[in-house]
Amino acid sequence: MSRNSITRRSFVGAAAVATLAPCITPAKAAGPIRVISHRQPALEYYTDQMKKALPEGQVSVELMPIDKEVELASITMSSRSDAIDVAYLNDTTMQKFAASGWLEPLDDLWAKYKDEFKLDDFPKSVIESISYNGHIYSMPILTNTEMFFYREDLFKDNGVALPKTMQDYMEAAKKLHQGRVSGTVMTLKPVDGCLNEAHWYLNALGEGWFDKSWKPIFNQPAGVNAISTMKQMTAFAPRGFTSAANDESTINLQQGLAAMGLQWFTRAASMDDEKKSRFVGKINWIAPPGGGQRIANDGFAISKYSSKDKDAIFKMVATAASQESMQRGAEFAMPPRLSVLGDPGLAKKYRWYPGARASLEVGKPFPSMPDFLDVGAIVTRYILQAVTNEKEVKAALDQAAQETTELLQTRGYYK
Amino acid sequence: MAVVLLWPLGYAVYLSTFDYHLGSPGMRFVGLANYAQLLSEARFWQSLWTTIGIAFGSVAVEFGLGFALALALYRLTFSTRVFMILLFLPHIITPVVATLFLKWILTSNWGLIDATLATFNINPPDWLGNPMWARVCVVLADAWIFTPFVMLVLYAALQTLDQAQIEAAKIDGAGSWRIIRHVVLPSLVPVIVFTVSVRLMDVFRFFDTIYVLTGGGPGTATETITMYTYQLGFQLLQVGKASALGIITLVIVAAIIATFSSVLQRGYGRN
Numbered sequence: 001m002s003r004n005s006i007t008r009r010s011f012v013g014a015a016a017v018a019t020l021a022p023c024i025t026p027a028k029a030a031g032p033i034r035v036i037s038h039r040q041p042a043l044e045y046y047t048d049q050m051k052k053a054l055p056e057g058q059v060s061v062e063l064m065p066i067d068k069e070v071e072l073a074s075i076t077m078s079s080r081s082d083a084i085d086v087a088y089l090n091d092t093t094m095q096k097f098a099a100s101g102w103l104e105p106l107d108d109l110w111a112k113y114k115d116e117f118k119l120d121d122f123p124k125s126v127i128e129s130i131s132y133n134g135h136i137y138s139m140p141i142l143t144n145t146e147m148f149f150y151r152e153d154l155f156k157d158n159g160v161a162l163p164k165t166m167q168d169y170m171e172a173a174k175k176l177h178q179g180r181v182s183g184t185v186m187t188l189k190p191v192d193g194c195l196n197e198a199h200w201y202l203n204a205l206g207e208g209w210f211d212k213s214w215k216p217i218f219n220q221p222a223g224v225n226a227i228s229t230m231k232q233m234t235a236f237a238p239r240g241f242t243s244a245a246n247d248e249s250t251i252n253l254q255q256g257l258a259a260m261g262l263q264w265f266t267r268a269a270s271m272d273d274e275k276k277s278r279f280v281g282k283i284n285w286i287a288p289p290g291g292g293q294r295i296a297n298d299g300f301a302i303s304k305y306s307s308k309d310k311d312a313i314f315k316m317v318a319t320a321a322s323q324e325s326m327q328r329g330a331e332f333a334m335p336p337r338l339s340v341l342g343d344p345g346l347a348k349k350y351r352w353y354p355g356a357r358a359s360l361e362v363g364k365p366f367p368s369m370p371d372f373l374d375v376g377a378i379v380t381r382y383i384l385q386a387v388t389n390e391k392e393v394k395a396a397l398d399q400a401a402q403e404t405t406e407l408l409q410t411r412g413y414y415k
Numbered sequence: 416m417a418v419v420l421l422w423p424l425g426y427a428v429y430l431s432t433f434d435y436h437l438g439s440p441g442m443r444f445v446g447l448a449n450y451a452q453l454l455s456e457a458r459f460w461q462s463l464w465t466t467i468g469i470a471f472g473s474v475a476v477e478f479g480l481g482f483a484l485a486l487a488l489y490r491l492t493f494s495t496r497v498f499m500i501l502l503f504l505p506h507i508i509t510p511v512v513a514t515l516f517l518k519w520i521l522t523s524n525w526g527l528i529d530a531t532l533a534t535f536n537i538n539p540p541d542w543l544g545n546p547m548w549a550r551v552c553v554v555l556a557d558a559w560i561f562t563p564f565v566m567l568v569l570y571a572a573l574q575t576l577d578q579a580q581i582e583a584a585k586i587d588g589a590g591s592w593r594i595i596r597h598v599v600l601p602s603l604v605p606v607i608v609f610t611v612s613v614r615l616m617d618v619f620r621f622f623d624t625i626y627v628l629t630g631g632g633p634g635t636a637t638e639t640i641t642m643y644t645y646q647l648g649f650q651l652l653q654v655g656k657a658s659a660l661g662i663i664t665l666v667i668v669a670a671i672i673a674t675f676s677s678v679l680q681r682g683y684g685r686n
Contacts, residue, residue: 078437100438240523242544242633377650384634388546
């Protein structure tokens, strides 16, 4: 056999090497960038912008309810899997994920692309809300606040004044609770929905969640009064309020099954959408009675375990968060960019902006602790036990406070 | 077999002796502290009683209905196969999908039942929002999915009955109820023990139906041990404590099945 002849063995060997070569050489993982996000109109728009930022087929987006999304992200990232590249996170979940070491710090990429994407356009307060321990972890996509939605026609017809306090709110709910129209929506599905609603009551009527040393105070007399009021309000809520998430409450308002209630700014545009709402132009917005409702800064974070090109991911997210994109996205969500927020045309164009600005002035973010969602998982269960008469309010909140203390003890909050 | 069964079990036992939170950098050995903490928790006991209530409620409904349907099929002289296929349909569908059907039927305001009753100006209960009704709905949902399984097993067992014994009982003047009680049921004891044991084990571990239908709520009204384990493991990411709860569940289920089996065998001996 000559030296130059190709034997079957050498041919098979060469073929094997050629086949395995791509696996041996270090390369970025193939396949589309996988984005997971909560499903709501604003995020549908922004994830769509991400898809358009790259050639078709290079981005896959999955939208789901917030609790499922956070759960999926937690399980995937805690197991250090690269199955998810980008996740939508609000400020509370971002802190938890960053503290757990599951997110890619974005400082270097932020500095690298600062001029290209005009990243100085974000206010300092927003940058702080997407940072943890001095590092940036997320691309801000929307500033969100809960507002008080109300049916202007029903208020007029029944001679009800706009509520300024919780007491006014309860009186209005009593008067407007007629036939198939419930007095108010209540979004009490654990964890997120119930946590938001309780946050409002505990701030408007109570003294909040914790004292300065992270000891629970929601079971103190003011907190018990707040949750007792919440329990009384459930008498005027639509049936199914214990399992109602934002979607259900939005539909209740759109279909005339409720006269008013707390809901996110991002849901306002859909009230004037003829395809979804039966009361276009009849729903209006003000700051929630008593104030203290939740405000949040949400964004998209990159998984530390993503095997895709992080520069490409960052540019994709930054494109979705660009000035031009946010100008169009202002219909669905309050843009965090100063240049867009300062546009006087917004209030003229979108009639819910004045209500949103008033709400932002009286709102409060969740307590700034990475473990607040875990606390919420405990507390919301007991709040629901209280409002459904399974337990006395005081007993339920005491048990919630005890379990919260035990949890925070194990997480090193108390010296 | 040992690798498949004992390795994961051993690993769970190992994990249960650690304070292991997925968000924290390390694991801390705590011995039996996770077990002690769980056994002193009101929430654990509440979830255990909820599990027992739902499990025995579901199995009772499934056995009662399943046995009645099996007897009806056994006595049917025409189209038995057609009826059996129709009755077996709910069990063919994946439980999650079957529960989603039920959720859309039971959901408030725009669910099938509510929408139908609303046209007659009837205000039904809040099926999934009221703690008591939520428990009832979970029991009925599980029964709807698994009664066909019980029916099929008992129907198969009825085919093996000794007809001579039934004929003899009839000659002695026994009515239908006495024949069922004194001839049919004693003959079926081994199959009943098997079926009820399997279902009890299943219901003690069942998760998908509750997860989709109520998520353990409202509050903790339908929070079973598996729902609590899930919440500890996948929401609070407390892997050590969740593993300990898994081991406790295993011990409880084994004890209940052993007790149930021996009591039934003694009470309905094959003599």
